[in-house]
Amino acid sequence: MPDNASINVFYDAVCPICRKDRRLFERWAGKHGNWINWCDVTEHQQQLREKGITPEAALRSLHIEKADGTLIEGIDAYRLLMMRIPLFVPIAWLIGLPGIKKALRWYYDRWVRKRLKREGRWSE
Numbered sequence: 228m229p230d231n232a233s234i235n236v237f238y239d240a241v242c243p244i245c246r247k248d249r250r251l252f253e254r255w256a257g258k259h260g261n262w263i264n265w266c267d268v269t270e271h272q273q274q275l276r277e278k279g280i281t282p283e284a285a286l287r288s289l290h291i292e293k294a295d296g297t298l299i300e301g302i303d304a305y306r307l308l309m310m311r312i313p314l315f316v317p318i319a320w321l322i323g324l325p326g327i328k329k330a331l332r333w334y335y336d337r338w339v340r341k342r343l344k345r346e347g348r349w350s351e
Contacts, residue, residue: 232294233262236308237275239286240267242342256312263311283350287339302332 239245253260268275268285275285278298284290289304299307302322309319322331343349 231259231262233264234294234307234311235264235266235292236304237266237268237271237280237285237290237292239269241269241348242346244342252308252312255314259311259313263308286343286348287336302328302335 236249238249240249249265252263253265256263266274268282268290272282272285275282275290278292280290280298288301289308291299291304291307293299293307306319306323309315309322322328340349
């Protein structure tokens, strides 16, 4: 049973793939999506800065703010989001396994870096 405390999902609304992923998550979540607030990182830069997240870090990784103010980042953020969708609870558990989690983090970081470079939005 998914948690019904509200979460804020900070995502890159400029990215077409990220927008598509959001729509898919919204569809999959169905009524459980009522507790998921989607926040564009560009529009919420100040809020993120106040929480210690630079705009660059927000673009490079998914961030979720739980109802208690706790921030979750990266693969753990995806796991939390998946835990809100009953269909994906087993997948969320699976991707949390140490070897799988590490491999997914490496792949995700590489994919985001390539995407942002291609879009001219990567700075080091």
